[in-house]
Amino acid sequence: MVKPDISVIVVGVSQGGLEALGILLEALPLEFEKSIIIVQHRAADSDSYLSEHLNLISPLQVKEAQDKEPILPGVAYVAPADYHLLVEKQGTLSLSDDERVNYTRPAIDVLFDSAADCYGPRLMGVVLTGNNSDGARGLKTIKDLGGTTVIQDPEDAQVPAMPLAAQAITQIDHTLSLVGIAKLLSNL
Amino acid sequence: MDAKQIAEIEVDVLLEAIRLRYDYDFKNYARASLKRRVHSLLAKENLEMPYQLIPRILYDQNIFDKFLSEMSVTVTELFRDPPFFKSIQEVIFPVLKTYPYFKIWHAGCATGEEVYSLAILLKEAGLLDKAKIYATDYNKRSLDIAKAGIYNADNMEKNSEAYLKAGGKKTLNNYYTQQYDAFKFNDELNKNVTFAYHNLVKDGVFGEMHMVICRNVLIYFDKDLQNHAFTLFDNSMVKRGFLCLGSKETIDYSVLKSQYETFSKPNKIYRKIN
Numbered sequence: 008m009v010k011p012d013i014s015v016i017v018v019g020v021s022q023g024g025l026e027a028l029g030i031l032l033e034a035l036p037l038e039f040e041k042s043i044i045i046v047q048h049r050a051a052d053s054d055s056y057l058s059e060h061l062n063l064i065s066p067l068q069v070k071e072a073q074d075k076e077p078i079l080p081g082v083a084y085v086a087p088a089d090y091h092l093l094v095e096k097q098g099t100l101s102l103s104d105d106e107r108v109n110y111t112r113p114a115i116d117v118l119f120d121s122a123a124d125c126y127g128p129r130l131m132g133v134v135l136t137g138n139n140s141d142g143a144r145g146l147k148t149i150k151d152l153g154g155t156t157v158i159q160d161p162e163d164a165q166v167p168a169m170p171l172a173a174q175a176i177t178q179i180d181h182t183l184s185l186v187g188i189a190k191l192l193s194n195l
Numbered sequence: 196m197d198a199k200q201i202a203e204i205e206v207d208v209l210l211e212a213i214r215l216r217y218d219y220d221f222k223n224y225a226r227a228s229l230k231r232r233v234h235s236l237l238a239k240e241n242l243e244m245p246y247q248l249i250p251r252i253l254y255d256q257n258i259f260d261k262f263l264s265e266m267s268v269t270v271t272e273l274f275r276d277p278p279f280f281k282s283i284q285e286v287i288f289p290v291l292k293t294y295p296y297f298k299i300w301h302a303g304c305a306t307g308e309e310v311y312s313l314a315i316l317l318k319e320a321g322l323l324d325k326a327k328i329y330a331t332d333y334n335k336r337s338l339d340i341a342k343a344g345i346y347n348a349d350n351m352e353k354n355s356e357a358y359l360k361a362g363g364k365k366t367l368n369n370y371y372t373q374q375y376d377a378f379k380f381n382d383e384l385n386k387n388v389t390f391a392y393h394n395l396v397k398d399g400v401f402g403e404m405h406m407v408i409c410r411n412v413l414i415y416f417d418k419d420l421q422n423h424a425f426t427l428f429d430n431s432m433v434k435r436g437f438l439c440l441g442s443k444e445t446i447d448y449s450v451l452k453s454q455y456e457t458f459s460k461p462n463k464i465y466r467k468i469n
């Protein structure tokens with residue numbers, strides 16, 4: 008069976024995320040045409056510094072997601088603090104302040120589940136550094152629905168727990184350093 | 196047709212059963228989080244598939260009540276997003292001052308914290324007596340809590356901090372009496388407030404508002420239902436009235452985009468043009 012092209016990449020990251028996302032997004036080419044949707048765990052009252060900072064260093068436009076915003080190619084969306092971020096079938100983003108999942112809001116699993124439901128095999132899920140197991144179950148959903156799974160090489164991760172947790176429960180297609188992940192994305 | 200498409204049909208049929216039986220229409224709720232909630236209820240009821248909920252919900256009102264409380268998340272707090280409250284004092288209060296009296300509608304007020312927060316600031320600005328405030332929700336249990344104005348005192352420190360960040364001029368304890376682990380807001384705060392049931396999906400306009408506040412409710416709706424609600428707000432609005440949304444919500448992708456000007460972009464305050 009021929010796999011359809013990946014159109015969307017979802018990324019989950021926790022401790023060490025600011026640096027990891029910086030390295031990843033900085034290394035993507037200007038003409039990058041996929042959409043990236045990111046959940047980074049952070050304090051409920053944090054501001055939009057993260058997306059502003061990433062926007063400055065990345066060739067892509069990086070922005071904090073707004074409710075019902077259309078998902079456009081070449082743009083990276085970051086979940087706002089204290090809201091879950093979900094993908095809708097119409098190709099838009101939606102937010103929710105539903106209860107925490109895995110003790111966190113935004114939760115990576117929430118994004119991954121909803122994105123897998125919408126994009127199936129056209130989705131790639133990436134789990135980066137972090138010190139908990141959020142994202143593991145979601146990455147499994149992505150795999151189960153035909154998507155591609157990627158983790159940051161635990162050796163390369165500032166905190167390896169999250170990629171390790173993902174690897175423990177699902178089959179991983181690519182285990183790579185941040186630079187390796189950037190290359191993989193660039194060649195999609 | 197694949198299993199995923201069939202699962203969508205299951206959810207559609209469930210929602211249709213709920214509509215016919217209880218007259219609540221969730222068809223145009225944002226689908227992704229709606230499905231999460233259906234699955235969360237399934238897990239709580241030890242069921243696996245959405246269709247299994249259909250007979251349960253049809254014949255057992257209790258299960259429907261559980262569904263309804265899943266569907267009306269009540270995350271809220273006093274002075275939620277303090278900069279928003281600060282900003283309405285700066286940009287909206289000066290306009291409200293020019294009216295002999297004015298009306299405010301909190302749509303989706305949940306357990307009422309937002310209503311008391313604003314009432315306190317109106318009071319401090321000397322505006323509360325000129326205000327007629329409507330606070331509505333479709334969750335009756337939340338409305339009962341809102342009416343009583345009694346809350347858990349666990350987060351008092353955080354509340355006081357938020358009050359000050361919001362531009363409160365005194366101290367929060369001027370406005371409530373505390374008893375053990377609960378506190379009750381003073382009656383002066385809600386004497387001009389009408390708490391009432393109103394479902395944004397099917398109920399209509401009930402007054403001419405100078406300010407409509409609907410925060411963190413529209414995120415649960417799909418675009419069509421959002422537009423329906425926006426139109427309802429617009430039809431309820433006096434000329435040059437204010438519309439206030441939650442900090443991550445926007446009119447940018449809606450029918451109101453060209454009819455409202457942005458008064459504060461970060462704080463999501465819009466004003467009707469014309």
Ligand SMILES: C[S@@+](CC[C@H](N)C(=O)[O-])C[C@H]1O[C@@H](n2cnc3c(N)ncnc32)[C@H](O)[C@@H]1O
Nearest residue numbers: 267271303305332333334394395396410411412
């Ligand atoms: C997260 S709370 C928002 C509370 C408050 N406005 C805030 O921002 O903190 C969302 C509220 O929307 C209400 N809601 C959802 N759908 C509604 C509808 N169709 N009509 C009226 N209220 C609705 C829910 O019952 C819930 O109380």
